Amino acid sequence: MGFANLAIAEIAADYSTPVGKLFSLCNQLLIAYKHQKTHLGLEDAKAIFCQIQILSETHPKGNSDLAGDIKIT
8 A cells, every 4th residue: 555645633634623533534544553643555545535534524613523423514
């Protein structure tokens, strides 16, 4: 597997999302990591991007978190 050269912290910053929520998403997707500076494999990064896109389309911003828990405001 190639590397995307993206760390979890960088993805969190790009998507204005707390690192902890991405850790939760990694756990749900069974993606191994050690800390927020962990660089992800290409397929792992793609899986996270796809999940973020799905969640943002199904739950407009402000109504959900990336861990999948829906919050109605």
